[in-house]
Structures are given as structure tokens and as C-alpha cells.
Amino acid sequence: MLKFMMLFIFISNFIFANEIKQKTEHIINQEFGINVQIKFIKYIIPVKIKNEIEKNSRQKFFSESILIWSIKENDSLLAVGIMDNVFGKAQPITFITFLNLQGEILSNHIVKYREEHGGAVSNLDWNKQFIGMTLDSDFNEIDAISGATISVNSIKKGVLKLVLLFKTLDKTELWK
Amino acid sequence: MRFGKFSIMIVLIVFGYIDSKAQFDFFEAKASIGGYGEMHYNNKNQEGISKSTLDFHRFVVFVGYSFSEKWSFKSEIEIEHNYVRNGEGELSLEQAYLDYRYKDYLGFQAGVILVSASLINENHEPTLFFGVERPNYSKYIIPSTWFGNGFAIYGKHSGFEYKLNIMEGLDGDKFSFNNAIRGGRQKGFESDASALLYNFRVDYTDIPGFKIGGSATYNNAISDSLSIPFTLIEIHADYRKNGFIFVGEYGNINYSNISLKKSSGYYFDFGYDISKLLDFDWKVIPFARYSNYNTASSTENSGDEEKVYNNKEWMIGVSVLPIENVVLKADYSQNTIELNSKMTKYFNFGIGYRF
Numbered sequence: 415m416l417k418f419m420m421l422f423i424f425i426s427n428f429i430f431a432n433e434i435k436q437k438t439e440h441i442i443n444q445e446f447g448i449n450v451q452i453k454f455i456k457y458i459i460p461v462k463i464k465n466e467i468e469k470n471s472r473q474k475f476f477s478e479s480i481l482i483w484s485i486k487e488n489d490s491l492l493a494v495g496i497m498d499n500v501f502g503k504a505q506p507i508t509f510i511t512f513l514n515l516q517g518e519i520l521s522n523h524i525v526k527y528r529e530e531h532g533g534a535v536s537n538l539d540w541n542k543q544f545i546g547m548t549l550d551s552d553f554n555e556i557d558a559i560s561g562a563t564i565s566v567n568s569i570k571k572g573v574l575k576l577v578l579l580f581k582t583l584d585k586t587e588l589w590k
Numbered sequence: 591m592r593f594g595k596f597s598i599m600i601v602l603i604v605f606g607y608i609d610s611k612a613q614f615d616f617f618e619a620k621a622s623i624g625g626y627g628e629m630h631y632n633n634k635n636q637e638g639i640s641k642s643t644l645d646f647h648r649f650v651v652f653v654g655y656s657f658s659e660k661w662s663f664k665s666e667i668e669i670e671h672n673y674v675r676n677g678e679g680e681l682s683l684e685q686a687y688l689d690y691r692y693k694d695y696l697g698f699q700a701g702v703i704l705v706s707a708s709l710i711n712e713n714h715e716p717t718l719f720f721g722v723e724r725p726n727y728s729k730y731i732i733p734s735t736w737f738g739n740g741f742a743i744y745g746k747h748s749g750f751e752y753k754l755n756i757m758e759g760l761d762g763d764k765f766s767f768n769n770a771i772r773g774g775r776q777k778g779f780e781s782d783a784s785a786l787l788y789n790f791r792v793d794y795t796d797i798p799g800f801k802i803g804g805s806a807t808y809n810n811a812i813s814d815s816l817s818i819p820f821t822l823i824e825i826h827a828d829y830r831k832n833g834f835i836f837v838g839e840y841g842n843i844n845y846s847n848i849s850l851k852k853s854s855g856y857y858f859d860f861g862y863d864i865s866k867l868l869d870f871d872w873k874v875i876p877f878a879r880y881s882n883y884n885t886a887s888s889t890e891n892s893g894d895e896e897k898v899y900n901n902k903e904w905m906i907g908v909s910v911l912p913i914e915n916v917v918l919k920a921d922y923s924q925n926t927i928e929l930n931s932k933m934t935k936y937f938n939f940g941i942g943y944r945f
Contacts, residue, residue, distance in 0.1 A: 433659075434616050472913075477618060497616065504622045504654030504664050526616075528659070528691060530699075530753075531712065533746050533795070540798040560801035560828035561709070561793070563718055564944075567914045 434525055438497065438510060441523050442485055445512060446493065451486040454497075455588070459579065467578045473571035476506060480579070483510070484588045491585060493520055500572035502529040502565045509569060511544070511576045515585060519547045522573055532562035535569050549577055617659050624652035626944035628716040630723065633937040646672050647723075650684075662689045665702075668735075682777060684737045695745040702778050703742050706753040706791035707805045708732040708839055709826045716942025717917045720837070720859050720877045721907055723938060726925075730885050731841040731855040732824065733772035739781050749796025751803075755789040758782070762811030762818030762848070767886040768899055770843060770853040771820065774811060785810045785817060799831040819846045833863035835875065849890035855883025861909070873911040879923075880904060900928035907938075917942045 442452055458479050459467075468474050476499035483495035494513050499506035505528035512520040522544040524536040534540065543556050553570050629646045647670060654664040666685035674681050687701030704712050710724055711734040719725065728734045740757020758781035760774030776782065786809070793803030804825040811818040824841035840856040861877030868874070884900040907921025919940045926933045 481616060499616060501622055503624065504652065505656055505662055506617065506620070508616050526659075527694070528656075528662070530689070530691075530697065530744055531751075533694070533751060534798065534801070537796060537798055557799050557832070558830040559795075559798055560830050561713060561795065563713075564715075 434508060437525050438483065438495070441510065441525070442483065442495065445521055446485050446487070449487065450492065452483060453486070454481050454483045456480075457482045457583075460582075463579070463582050467575050470578060471571050471575045473500070473568070473575060475575065476500060480576075482583070482588060485512075491515065491588065494580065494583070494585070494588060496576040496580060497525065498572060498576060500568040502527075502532055502568060505529045507535070507565060507568065507572075509572060511573050513577065513580050517548055517577065517580050519544045519573070519577065521545055522569075524569070527565075529565065532559070532565035534559045534562045535565045544573055547573075547577070549581065617656075619658065620656055622652070622654040622656070624654075624945055626650050626715040626717075626942065628722075628940055628942035631939040632722070635935040635937075637932070660691050662691070663687070664689060682737075684735055687742075693745070695747045697744050699742040699744065701739070702737055703740055703755060703757060705736040705738070705757070705787070705789050705807065706742075706755055707736065707789060707807055707822060707824055708734065708841065709801075709828055709837065710734050711736050715944040716919070716940070717911065717915060717944050720835075720861060720875075720879065720909060720919075721905060721921050721938070722919045722940035725839075725857050725859075725879070725881060726901065726903065727839060727841070727855045727857045727881055727883050730770055730772065730883050731843065731853060732822075732839075733770070733775055736775060737778065738776055738787070739778045739783075740786075746795075749794055750792055751795055752792045753790070755787070757787050757789070759785045759787040759809040760811045760820075762813040762820075765811070765818060765820075765845070765848065765850060767850055767889070767895065770850075770885040771811075771822070782812050785812050800827075800829050802827040813847075816847045818848055820844060833866055835859070835861040835863070835877070850886055851890060852888035853885045854887045855881070857881035857883075857903075871912075873909075875909045875911075876907070877909065878904075878906050884928075894929055897929035898927065902926045902928070915944050 456479050464475055481497040485493045495510045497510040499508050508526040509524050511522045514520055522541045527533050527536050553574050556570050559566050627649045631644050633642045648668060650666055650668045652666050656662045664685060668682050668684050670680040673679050683702055685702055687699045687703050689699050691697040708728060710719055710728040711732055714735060738758040740755055742753055742755045744753040758776050760771055761776060764773035765771055766773055789807040791805035793801055795801050807822040811820060820843055822843045826839040829836040837859040842854040844852055857879055859877055859879045861875045863873050863875045865873050881903040886895055886899045889895040903923055903925045905921050905923035910918040921938050923936045924933055
């Protein structure tokens, strides 16, 4: 019985836990090709940096940590994906922002949307508006979405937070 | 030992895996709190007689909890007009439901839920609509906020979002010529469940900035005498792009077994965010509205009965958002009743917030 219970827990965890990971890897392969090397780490945001970013973006981080995905090609760092959650109306929205080493947004993707309403923020065309944005960009230029005002505002601020955070990262440490 | 090394190995694998999953798994059980509120100054001028009121119309608190990736709870508690006394004011539980989201295309809810009809019934924070008060269409044709006890199935696929609600019906004895179905809401208070209400809505949302959809609602409303079947069909559209905002809704209610046969109405809003033109940090959105609603557009006796509640309304106004979650509003409107061409003028000012 114990064996079956353990096996059940193992299998159920495997099925549910991998949804976000698999989807993220799929996005990375679509964006950067299948030959890239991928690695992710959990990054605890230093308190001082966290407070400063929250103040500048007017949005709290969902937790004290985020996930950083490093994408390497031919042994050189190609891009960095930062994954975070922001609150929609009540549920977290998991998203990932890819940046090149100069801090310019290469793309933004909604990895998991859990709210009943406002799912249109997952739309690829809407997310394309973030491409090319940097710290100097005006994030208020991002268009609204009918019926998804709260999610749109959350994602806009969430992406801005990650661009601010990227600036503070030591990129040479990411692949170690 | 019977379980021996194999069991220990499984335990280690399981806990090792769960630990690695914990590092990756990007979800943590959390409570969330939010809310909105709005205070209004209303001035009504009818044939030279002016009346002004100042009212903290709505104070609402959302409390939610995400148990897991799939299970969550959401609630909305509202106080209207500051407090409740002698049947005035209102304290209500407008939403309180468990949500199980199996996949994007299939989720379930049970508890106090909202009827999925119109743009505003499910999204009614003051930052989201034009005008200090909600559009009269969303009061007299769609009796927002329309909520009750029930169950829902929802999901989205290929740009379509759908929701089917099966919930408490309405009290047909409280339908009226001047308020249509509004008085019939049971609001979850020990609801009579002998005749359930069926409500189905579908929206297309895959074009950024554009939402279009409609809903159908049927209920064989309870009554002390003959039950009163009614059908509500509504369509709605919302477009927001490059500072332009268009909103339009149309709804029609058909009744059987009573002298009231039909209620119908529509409104159109057009607004433009001029902040970009003026290089303002605040959003400044002047808007105009035209609305026509008639809670007794068709009656058994026809004639004047069909004109006395036929309202035609023009409104101009402005919404100013210093930040995304705070709005200052002002509007001026003229409402004319078809029967006697009596005109009422309104000037409203309001502040609203959400968080």
C-alpha cells in the first residue's frame, strides 16, 4: 500500500508540477530554437533592491523570489527570461519576460492565467507590444484590453518590475 | 523488512522530487484582498425643482484565497449608502464561491455567483465604466448587480470565453412596468429554488482591444399565481484602441402570462483619451452617451402604457484617472420621457477607486 501511495503522489506531482516548466521550455524553444541550452534558478531578491523596485513600479512582488531562466547558445549567454507572478483580480498570473543582455525586451508571454475573466492578456499580439521596450520606455503606451483592465495593469507593472530587476542582476553569475 | 530498500528509495525519490518541485513550482497558497468604492454628488433638476444628494454609494471589499493551482475562493461584500437602517441601505454578499479550474477550457464555480449578462454586471468597478452612476440600461434592463446562489461552468477556447450559470430564479410577482425584472432578484436570501434560472454567455476576445459577445437567460419565474416565464437576450461590444473607446449594449426581455410583454433598451458610449494629445500624465477621457430604455416597451394594453417608461437620454461627461485605480468623474445628462416630453436634467460628480 505504501508503495502505491508513494507512487501516486510521485505521479500526481509529476503531472501537475511540470505544466509551467514544460510550457516555459516550449516557449523558449519556439523563441530561440531547439539547440539552445536552458537552465533556471530560483532567485531571492535582495530586500533593498526589492523595496526600491516596488516603489518605482508601484507594485509589490508576489513573493520574495522569482525564477531566472538563462538561455545559452554556443557557450555564450543569449538571453535571460525572468518569471514572476502578479495578481489579477484574485489569482496569480504567471508570466515570463525575455530580455537580451542590454536589457531590451525580446518578448513577453503569459505562462499561466488562472482568472475566469481577462484571459485576453494571454493574446500573443497584445504581448508583442512589449518587444523592444527598455527602462526608458513608457509602459503606459501599452493598449488596454476590453474586459481585462485589471490584468492589463498588473502585467504592465509586472513587466516593468522585471526590467528594473534585470538591471541589478550580475549576468556573469547566472550560468554558474 | 518487507518494504526495505525499495520503499526507502521511493520515499527519498518522492521527497526529493517534491523538494525540487517546490523550488520550481511557481504557486503558493495565498490570500488576496481588494475592493472598490465610489462617492457621488447627484443633482436632479425637474421642472425647476432641484435636489442634491451626497452619497457614499458603494463600499466593497473582495477577499479571496488560492488554495492551490486549481482551487480558489472569491468573495465580494458590499455596503451601499453607508449603512443599513429601516430597510434603507444594503449590506450584501454579492459573490462568495468556490472555484475549481480544471483547465483553461473548463472550470466550475459554486456559491453566490453573478449572472453573466452584459458588460457591467460582472465588471462593475467605477474605473471601468463612463458616467458617475452605472448606465441606466445596466439598472433597468440588466438589473445589475444581479447575483444569486448557484453553479457555473466556464472556460475559454480559441478566443471564445463562455459561461453557463444555473442558479436561483427570480420572483415574478415583483416584476413591474417601471423596474422590469429588477425587483424580482432574490439576492441569495433563502432563495426559492423551485424554478432555476439558466444563463449562457459567450464572448470573443481574441482581437486585442475588442470584445464582442452576448448572452441568453431563461427562467420560469416563480409567482403566487401563474408562473412567469421570461427570456432575456442581450448583446454587447467594447473597443479600446489608440485612446478611442466605444461601448455598446442592447438587451430585450420577453415575458409571458403577465400584462407586461416586453422591456428593452440600449446605449452607446464614445470616448477619447486626450492625455496623449496634451502630454498629460493623468488620463483625461471626455465621453458622450446616447441611451434609450423602456421597461414597458410592449404591454397588453399598449398605448400610453408603452410611453410612460420610455426614456431617451443624452449624456456628456469626463473621466479623469490620475492613476489607474483612481477616477474622478463628472457628467451632465438630459432624460426625456416619451409620454409627456418631460425632461429631467442631471449633474453628477463622483470619485471612485479600486485596489
